[in-house]
Amino acid sequence: MGIIKAVIFDFDGLIIDTETPSYHAFDRIYREHGAELPLETFAQCIGTTFANAAFDPYDYLQQTIGRPIERQLIQTRYEEIYLEIVGESSVLPGVKGNLRRARELGLKIGLASSSSWGWIQPLLQKHNLAESFDSFLTKNKVKRVKPDPELYLASLEALGVQGGEAVSFEDSLNGFTAASAAGLRTVVIPNEVTRHMSFPGADLQLKSMADMTLDELLAVLERT
Structure with missing residues (x-):
């Protein structure tokens, strides 16, 4: 060639490695809501945007727990956890x-x-x-x-x-x-x-x- x-x-x-912290942040949120987030499922959105991915962690959380969520509140909680974790990344x-x-x-x-x-x-x-x-x-x-x-x-x-x-x-x-x-x-x-x-x-x-x-x-x- x-x-x-x-x-x-x-x-x-x-x-x-900003993506492992992203998974761990969402995983913590899911557990706070009594749900689980399989790693293989989350991986579908890696490398693209949520809007463009086959998987949206916010929509999936709603489906998993069977009730509506306040997306903005969840996003704020995600950012709080994520920034705490990713701040140590090298x-x-x-x-x-x-x-x-x-x-x-x-x-x-x-x-x-x-x-x-x-x-x-x-x-x-x-x-x-x-x-x-x-x-x-x-x-x-x-x-x-x-x-x-x-x-x-x-x-x-x-x-x-x-x-x-x-x-x-x-x-x-x-x-x-x-x-x-x-x-x-x-x-x-x-x-x-x-x-x-x-x-x-x-x-x-x-x-x-x-x-x-x-x-x-x-x-x-x-x-x-």
Whole structure:
């Protein structure tokens, strides 16, 4: 497929594990209402927005307990628990090293996320990552988020490369589906919430970004 010229990273669950805290926050709310939230069920909304997902945790809670809920009150409670948990989150292993090495190799570096820029920017600043990327594509800049390929197609255009010249790093099925549809090579690194899922057709799947150096990873992908 040719030489790799760019790497494009998802954000939530890949750079910082914001998705496991999200599950634990909703799980606590469900238990407060005498219900259970299966991990496999929640995983359906990872990598996209609730409005675009096959699963909405608020609607599912109503269905499970059999009575209406005050969505705004539940959302406020969720944010309270979530921020308490995610405040302790750190950059996942291997991320900073791979970003640094990508820059040394002269690769273009993009970020493509279904989350909002207002959510991502403070976390990038907090962890000194904002200068690591050449382009930022979030849900604010597209009409359709993952699993639609629009975010990745826009990222490719912003970076000036073709799909076959770029590698995506994803942790979710929605993200992997979007990257594949846009023609990128795909590296999947599932998190605690998505590790039970299968990713048929992924070029490479790792347990952690620290499992391989970027040089090793690129060498493997350029042989495929």
